[in-house]
Amino acid sequence: MIKLGIIGTNWITDQFVEAALESKKYHLKAVYSRELETAKKFGEKYAGKIEYADDLTTFFNLAIDTVYIASPNSLHFPQAKQAVLAGKNVIVEKPAFSNPTEFEELVHLANQKRVFFFEAARNIHEESFKAITNRLPDNDHIIGADLSFMKYSSRYDLVLAGEEPNIFSPHFSGGAVMDLGVYPIYAAIAWFGMPRESHYFSQKIATDVDGIGFAILRYETFDVSIRTGKISDSYQKSEIYLDEGTLVLNAINSINQAAFHRHDKSVEEISLQSLENPMIEEALDFAKIMNHPKDVELGELYQEWVELARNVNQVLYDLRKSAGIVFDADQK
Ligand SMILES: NC(=O)c1ccc[n+]([C@@H]2O[C@H](COP(=O)([O-])OP(=O)(O)OC[C@H]3O[C@@H](n4cnc5c(N)ncnc54)[C@H](OP(=O)(O)O)[C@@H]3O)[C@@H](O)[C@H]2O)c1
Structure with a gap:
């Protein structure tokens, strides 16, 4: 244990x-x-x-x-x-x-x-996320993607009242792309790899971090757009454009509905389930690694997660830089 x-x-x-x-x-x-x-x-x-x-x-x-x-x-x-x-x-x-x-x-x-x-x-450890990963073809068959995660934060009310809650503070490395944008960025890098360029167009709020923004990750032959924010709600689905049709996801984490719409208008529903507590799958995944520290295959899986985390961290940093978002932690 x-x-x-x-x-x-x-x-x-x-x-x-x-x-x-x-x-x-x-x-x-x-x-x-x-x-x-x-x-x-x-x-x-x-x-x-x-x-x-x-x-x-x-x-x-x-x-x-x-x-x-x-x-x-x-x-x-x-x-x-x-x-x-x-x-x-x-x-x-x-x-x-x-x-x-x-x-x-x-x-x-x-x-x-x-x-x-x-x-x-947590999203990359969910079974439904893994099912989508397995469903995707390689990048030669991807035409683009439009991923979204934006949710109004009640703590924005405090910002409007002149306060600086941690999640909206540059002293605590807060803001929209760090808090919610991280999920679609994880998805993009897990599915398509490291982009060759990344750009972030955001609107700063009174605390000097991004309240809402739009990121573009540029790959060799396609672009991924990412909508994120914490000062409004989005009801937009996420879509991945393939050469055979469009994969539509109801969300980017806790995905529980997905459908593949072919160009001939036929629709294939993909059966998925999300758990009530969306953190169980990651808790199990981490335990598997910790309980088998000498297992070679699990060791490789662990290294893949570290590499993915490293790439996400780099892209988050590049996006912030492109939007002029600076944290206290960057100046140490
Ligand atoms: N995976 C998810 O779905 C998910 C969801 C929500 C948040 N998160 C992540 O969880 C982390 C915490 O988020 P949160 O919204 O819970 O943050 P938070 O409310 O600002 O702070 C979390 C805890 O940190 C301690 N803390 C607060 N301010 C502090 C300060 N100035 N100095 C030292 N400790 C302080 C407090 O614990 P004590 O009072 O006990 O010290 C507090 O309960 C973030 O990294 C966030 O991204 C993840």
Whole structure:
């Protein structure tokens, strides 16, 4: 059983802990919070002996082997670094790190310490996503794609009231492309590989990060457009244009409806299922790697995920650069 410790006590950590426990591969052993009271309030919902800490040095000395990190984005790097140096595997919420410098340092350290680093990019671990991946032909048969993920954030109300919540703050590496754009970017790179150029056209909000934007990833023979944002809702489906027709997806994560529309107007419905807790599949995937550290095939799969995470991190960085979005983390 994996001995799990968690950092960050918001709802997403509950969702991950519930997924981890449901997978039957993890025990929740320790909770860190800046406030001991918050840590205890979080942990008391779960069974078993759980230890608590309000400082990270104590926390990393507890009996845990793996840490799930769901703090504000800019804190992922220093916290993951401390965890890895203490010999822990890290599951880091998306987007794992603010820029390629942080990414490379963390991966280098993880390799040195012989621990695993996972980015919790849940969409690529979902069975429905894998089914779409298997359905796609190689890039010679792709004509383009139009991917979308945009959702109004209630925390934008705080921005309108003159505040700077973490998710919209350049001090915490926030903004639309980092928070939601990361999912379609993951999809594009998982499906089509690394683009040769990427551009981002975005509108900044009062906090100086992107509230809404439109990215274009240019490949050798086609383009992928990506709509993302946190200051409005999109009801647009995602589409992939193939030489034989169009693959229409109801979403870019938790995909549960897909249909292939051929040029002759015939339609093939693709049967897919998304789980109620969309984090179970990633919890299982990560556990498989951690429980079989010497398995060669799983080792290769792990390296593929790291490479994919590296490419996503690079594209996010390039997109931000093209739109003039600068984080405190870039200036260190
Ligand atoms: N995979 C998904 O579907 C999904 C969904 C939502 C969010 N996320 C990711 O999860 C991460 C957290 O997002 P969130 O919206 O939950 O962030 P958040 O509410 O801003 O912060 C998360 C936790 O971090 C701690 N924290 C907050 N502000 C802090 C500060 N200034 N200094 C140190 N610690 C602080 C708090 O825990 P304590 O008070 O206990 O210290 C808080 O519960 C992000 O990386 C986000 O992208 C992923």
